[in-house]
Amino acid sequence: METQRSGDNPLYLEDLQPGQRFYSRSIGISAEQIIAFATQFDPQPFHLDAQAALGSIFQGLVASGWHTAALTMRLLVDGGLPIAGGAIGTGGEISWPRPTRPGDVLSVESEILEVRASRSKPDRGIVTAKCETRNQHGEPVQSMIAKLLVLRRA
């Protein structure tokens, strides 16, 4: 099973095959960042105010799931999934088995599940990848099955 990290050459459709795994760098998240993101995009008490969050089902401040998703994307773009021409998602399935909390340090492990050439567009294909985001305890905070548009070598 081949593994790759940030800094490797960007990969084209021909370079990808099921079973390949990739590992991102890690990134921390603070209470201030959680509150700033939520103020702009997800202004709910359990994302905005540590005191109010104590009485919520989360029993403390937690990041918006979309903040976890956005940080996951940052980790993938920063070498976590070195696709030539960029990581262009067309969609996928996402789940948040547990919340991201202040002080968490996240990283992403990606596995290629399927590689399929386009029948109509010979310059590209669709790659299905599972991207699992974990906290510093190794616990998954997000799992995503993503469909990515990947170019063939010119």
Add this chain to the structure above:
Amino acid sequence: METQRSGDNPLYLEDLQPGQRFYSRSIGISAEQIIAFATQFDPQPFHLDAQAALGSIFQGLVASGWHTAALTMRLLVDGGLPIAGGAIGTGGEISWPRPTRPGDVLSVESEILEVRASRSKPDRGIVTAKCETRNQHGEPVQSMIAKLLVLRRA
């Protein structure tokens, strides 16, 4: 078919049934906002630089899909889906049939697909909703089938 808008009373599990539809307010997005989000979370040329984006498959600057997702959440929280206790997603399926571009004005139409009481936790249930985000031309930029944790009336 019942429809509701922002300002209505927040809804509990008992208030929801398949076929109900909800409509959000609308929100604009600028090139500056697209670039600011991408700088933080999705630093790829087609999200960062209008000139560089001209040569990409998007043929112009486009928002990160995660920016579209975050704005959709903002619209849902601001009355687009008035769930009592907050809009708490456990996951779902997401797709971006076309990109969000500078100057777009987005709004969300949500439809309740399924309402299911929890067997193990009598205070809550899981609601499946389809949330479609459209631009000012009525074209879908994001489609999401979301699983939401919804409380029963106390």
